[in-house]
Amino acid sequence: MKIIVCIKQVPDTAGGVKFKPDGTLDRAAMLAIMNPDDKAGLEAALRIKDETGAEVTVLTMGLPKATDVLREAIAMGADKGVLLTDRRLGGADTWATSSTIAAGIRKLGDYDLIITGRQAIDGDTAQVGPQIAEHLGIPVISYAQAIKVNEAEKTVEVERQFDDRYHVLKAKMPCLITALSELNTPRYMTPAGIWDAVDAEITTYNRDDLTTLKDEDCGLAGSPTKIAKASDKVRKGAGTLFKDIDADAGAAVICEELAKKHYI
């Protein structure tokens, strides 16, 4: 079977959010990493590969330097990497991004399963996965916390998380699944994998290679949503910090504050 995993290179907001002295984000100082939910999706695909010998292709859309995450994925065990890159694809919102990725997947041809992360830590939209499925006309199962493939039946069984429950869903393949970080703990790159990754050829598609993609569905012009204003959030400052006081005095400070504000 063939699995396509969509991954994104994102700034590391979890480990190292850096601020400039004026309180705005210092994006240049932040590390670029493989988006955590996507990495869990990749791990899920690699586990299916371990079991069934499936072929795993990783696909990303972005600047040429996004090949770093494709090589990382290959070092973890993915077979092939595909990069969609073109200035004409830039400035895309989730509609245009999902249309473009769907066109890239059509270009690749056959697939049984597409796995994406639930959401990327830079945009936090959780929209691109379900929208790729919609453009391809295949079933989507979001928020997967467990995945089990039945190759003979050509079905997949997924635990789909909700707030107060989960559903065990069965879908016919091909289908698209969005993965939660909770799904698994991703494996590390292996030394042999790193060698493979160095030599691996990354397939690159530009705008013109994506023959099923219409101009009105990609890039900034193909994006229904437009940014009216964007700014870095300036956080409220710290209040009063009490250190070098004992537990009794600390408790008293809080108790006084609650009384002063009439909470008690």
Added chain:
Amino acid sequence: MKAVKKMSLEDYKGVFIYAQQVDNHIDNIAFELLGKAKDLAKPLNTQVTAVLLGYQVGNLTDELAEYGADRVIVVDDPELKEYRTEPYAHALASVIEKYKPEIVLVGATAIGRDLGPTVSARVHTGLTADCTSLDIGDFPLQPKPNQEQKHNQLLMTRPAFGGNTIATIACPDNRPQMSTVRPGVMQKITPVKGAKAEVIEYNPGFTPNDRYVTIEKVVKKVTETVDIQKAKILVSGGRGVGSAENFKILKDLADVLGGEVSSSRAAVDNGWVPKDLQVGQTGKTVRPQIYFAIGISGAIQHVAGMEDSDLIIAINKDESAPIFDVADIGIVGDLNKIVPKLTADIKAELAKKA
């Protein structure tokens, strides 16, 4: 710029909200969306419609009316008994195509964040995720040469980069303008008892195909669920609490104050508390009157979910913990000593006043 799909924007009227129900209970988010929809409908001089999808849910329309719906469109069908992406997306997209709303608001819940993107892709419009503020205004905000400034646009504001940036987004050339809205942020109105809405029943017809997944099992969590978004006082614990058992001292504090216990992601990941008590980017957004952050370091993802609380009190043994950057009062010390003492002090104070 090339024209997107040709639509006559003036054909689209009214503010619609998706009235999420599960097991025949309307989710709180639906009432919050109705509250916001009423605000948005005023300058647009239009009405508020709730879209209710489910099976045998006709009894829920009055409740939606009491919280501000002028009209309720009900799609009632056995295929909609439990949430599944395809029949729900088909139902909502069909309602949008037939009734042509100008604005559609969906809760940014585990359901809405699946339904919203699927429907917006199907009806070919934009969707802005996880909005925390919605207004009617001009796009572009200021007039620009060689660009028409459109009036009465939905301006959707949302955080990104884990809450580090804020963007305001418009959808000027496509309809409806759609957004998912973060639960716990919008204000619902005081329900008007006895209010009635116009009820329209509509069924677009359902033909199961390969995109209809089957539900093999529904597994509900057995824990009694507490809605931390409704709590006025939250006593939240993190990694520093150390164990599930030790959450007892937080519970004691919450109890004397009439509050609830919540947590950071670390406490959930360690299995000390259930996931529905988690505050933060991948948990819930809360803004209680008092938020205690106890043994919580204050990762940006956590802060994004609680920084709008009125009063933030942090207790942590590490004075460099980032939680102190957002706390109104920070105490550096041992939570195991401070929290029980605080509970005792508050009890004494309350006894004095009783």
